[in-house]
Amino acid sequence: MLERKISKDFAAKLLEWWRDNKRDFPWRTTRDPYRVLIAEVLLRKTTVAQVVKLYEKFIEKYPNPKALAEASREQLEQLLRPLGMEHRRAELLVRLGRAVVERHGGAVPCSAEDLMKLPGVGRYAANAVLCLACGADEPMVDANAVRLLQRFFGLKTSRTRARDDPELWRFAGSLIPRGMGREFNLAVIDFAGVVCTARSPKCGACPLKDLCYCRSRGVQP
DSSP: OHHHHHHHHHHHHHHHHHHHHOOOOGGGSOOOHHHHHHHHHHTTTSOHHHHHHHHHHHHHHSOSHHHHHTOOHHHHHHHHGGGSOHHHHHHHHHHHHHHHHHHHTTSOOSOHHHHTTSTTOOHHHHHHHHHHTSOOOOOOOOHHHHHHHHHHHOOOOOSSSGGGOHHHHHHHHHTSOTTOHHHHHHHHHHHHHHTSOSSSOOGGGOTTGGGOHHHHTTOOO
16 A cells, blocks of 8 residues: 555656646647657657657658658768667668558558557657557656666666666566656656756756655665
8 A cells, every 4th residue: 555655646746746747749739640650769868859850850851650751861871860770770760661561551550569560669769659648657767767667666686787687677668657658758758857866966956855765775777
């Protein structure tokens, strides 16, 4: 019972913080599954600042899977060059566009099974589409979310990469208030990026500090 109350308090305080501190990115203004998926692919192994600079230009040039499937590889690589790995990214994106056109009539699906069969789409990207575009209460567990959950709840894992632990995914999903998947996941992303950072976390100013496992036991994050 106590654990359930702490989980509810965690979600409530996190969402309260987020409503006043949410970050604004162009891919957050859409509920289009294609645009959300493109953002997730572009954000891999690069910085948010770099993606912000070219995201809208990308969407303008390739507004749908059909346009992406028919893209000139050379022009696509040129556009993607600021992100790095442009050859690999361009190849993946063209394959992704073609798969959506051939398998789903040009519309990115709102099915976890179908999404994860698309080129380059794993559980995180699939859940991002499901929760940010399709309205599902699915967790988004990356290294930042893992860090926040481990610090706050004192979670442990035996996996080499904690984000591959299905129990962490299950636990993260249990924290989402019904109907609040989009808001909750964006709150986790922003809180981990602004307050509970990997280095020099702002513990003194943290609105969750009174319930935090690390703080209560004097553990240095």
